Amino acid sequence: MCGPRSHTQAGRQPRRSRSHRVYPPGHFDKIRKGHVIQCRVIKASPRTEIVFGPSLLERLYAYRGQKVGIVTDAFMAKSGVLDRVQNYLTDCDVLVFDEAIPEPPVDTVSKIARLLADFCPDAVIALGGGSPIDSAKAILAIVRETMPGRRIPSIAIPTTSGTGSEVTSFAVISDPAKGRKFPLISEDLVSDVALLDPEFVRTAPPKVTADTGMGVITHVVEAVVSTEASHFTDAFAEKSLALAFENLPKAYDDGNNLAARDAMHQASCLAGLAFSAAGLGVNHVLAHALDARLHLVHGRINAVLMPYVIDWNAKIPEAAEGYARIAQRVGLDTPSTRAGIRAIEAFNTHFAIPSTLRGLGVDMEEFGRIRSEIVATALADACTASNPRKPSQPELESLLTRVGG
Numbered sequence: 184m185c186g187p188r189s190h191t192q193a194g195r196q197p198r199r200s201r202s203h204r205v206y207p208p209g210h211f212d213k214i215r216k217g218h219v220i221q222c223r224v225i226k227a228s229p230r231t232e233i234v235f236g237p238s239l240l241e242r243l244y245a246y247r248g249q250k251v252g253i254v255t256d257a258f259m260a261k262s263g264v265l266d267r268v269q270n271y272l273t274d275c276d277v278l279v280f281d282e283a284i285p286e287p288p289v290d291t292v293s294k295i296a297r298l299l300a301d302f303c304p305d306a307v308i309a310l311g312g313g314s315p316i317d318s319a320k321a322i323l324a325i326v327r328e329t330m331p332g333r334r335i336p337s338i339a340i341p342t343t344s345g346t347g348s349e350v351t352s353f354a355v356i357s358d359p360a361k362g363r364k365f366p367l368i369s370e371d372l373v374s375d376v377a378l379l380d381p382e383f384v385r386t387a388p389p390k391v392t393a394d395t396g397m398g399v400i401t402h403v404v405e406a407v408v409s410t411e412a413s414h415f416t417d418a419f420a421e422k423s424l425a426l427a428f429e430n431l432p433k434a435y436d437d438g439n440n441l442a443a444r445d446a447m448h449q450a451s452c453l454a455g456l457a458f459s460a461a462g463l464g465v466n467h468v469l470a471h472a473l474d475a476r477l478h479l480v481h482g483r484i485n486a487v488l489m490p491y492v493i494d495w496n497a498k499i500p501e502a503a504e505g506y507a508r509i510a511q512r513v514g515l516d517t518p519s520t521r522a523g524i525r526a527i528e529a530f531n532t533h534f535a536i537p538s539t540l541r542g543l544g545v546d547m548e549e550f551g552r553i554r555s556e557i558v559a560t561a562l563a564d565a566c567t568a569s570n571p572r573k574p575s576q577p578e579l580e581s582l583l584t585r586v587g588g
């Protein structure tokens with residue numbers, strides 16, 4: 184859609200396009216009356232069929248008699264969750280990979296992709312938190328390349344309410360040999376079907392609920408101030424944040440509160456739609472770099488970083504305006520950055536999430552040794568481009584020093 188930018192978007196810097204966005208020639212830099220008029224393209228209409236409500240696993244009957252690959256983790260295999268899914272795969276030939284781990288290493292992804300390609304699946308199911316879903320997405324991208332012209336639908340069944348990976352065009356994988364973690368970004372990674380059943384999340388312990396739930400809030404907060412944000416992505420983000428602010432404490436305090444679980448599951452998916460289109464920023468960039476070296480829990484390190492990153496970004500007026508807007512949207516007493524930071528800190532305290540890396544148990548000597556390297560990795564991360572404040576090496580080093588504690 185072309186035209187002058189709206190009031191709240193006015194004053195933003197020109198957006199940097201990410202590689203998967205295609206803008207027709209001449210769409211940018213049209214100068215009229217001294218203003219830059221930009222045409223924007225967002226992928227807010229998801230390719231994924233998002234299924235929620237009762238009896239949704241019956242959708243799996245569609246694969247009756249077919250060859251189905253399942254990517255999951257050891258917990259899902261042992262706890263009976265996998266059996267629950269397999270019960271709906273009537274007369275199917277099923278091959279299960281249950282070794283998914285966070286930020287799947289490239290070697291494991293390639294190995295499973297080879298085995299799955301030999302199996303020649305008709306469909307692939309990803310069952311679990313962000314780790315199995317990201318693994319399946321990366322694996323399937325390779326399998327599809329080896330089978331050009333063959334359509335292999337992908338079905339994601341999230342069991343955490345956190346990453347939104349079931350609808351995003353991201354998959355985070357790692358290269359342990361280089362101590363690096365990197366997001367793959369491609370429309371080809373987007374799942375065809377997402378089955379959002381809160382029953383699958385009921386067993387998540389409070390710590391997993393809190394860590395993943397704070398991941399939802401980080402996704403939203405970054406999407407809202409992203410240089411690629413728009414009213415469309417704000418619509419997903421703001422609804423997600425309202426749901427998460429109201430329901431995350433309820434789901435944490437009582438894991439059997441299915442209404443709160445359901446709201447968090449949808450909040451996570453909405454946040455995925457928001458950040459998949461708007462992008463992320465320095466919070467995730469630092470989290471990726473820190474996890475890769477220090478093996479931290481994704482949602483938890485994002486939660487620790489969030490108050491510091493908000494404070495640092497808020498020096499940019501457009502970012503401060505975004506933070507104030509969402510503070511108002513969730514009903515904080517004062518619609519300001521400061522009130523937003525206090526609310527995040529209060530959540531972290533309620534969920535027993537520490538406020539520093541030291542509190543997380545990070546070895547501070549090792550941290551001191553690798554801090555510059557972490558910052559260099561962060562600056563090279565694809566998500567840096569959409570952060571509202573452009574970071575320099577010294578700025579990120581000083582921010583990390585404060586997070587260290």
Ligand SMILES: NC(=O)c1ccc[n+]([C@@H]2O[C@H](COP(=O)([O-])OP(=O)(O)OC[C@H]3O[C@@H](n4cnc5c(N)ncnc54)[C@H](O)[C@@H]3O)[C@@H](O)[C@H]2O)c1
Pocket residue numbers: 256258259284285286287311312313314315317342343345346347348351352353354355383384385386387388391395398481482
């Ligand atoms: N693709 C994306 O858009 C995206 C976005 C954010 C994060 N990520 C990636 O997602 C991964 C993290 O995913 P996550 O936070 O969902 O955690 P996870 O998938 O690693 O799961 C965390 C732990 O919780 C357990 N668990 C999951 N569901 C459970 C349930 N219902 N009951 C009991 N235990 C359960 C798992 O077995 C595991 O031990 C990271 O690799 C991160 O980089 C991807």
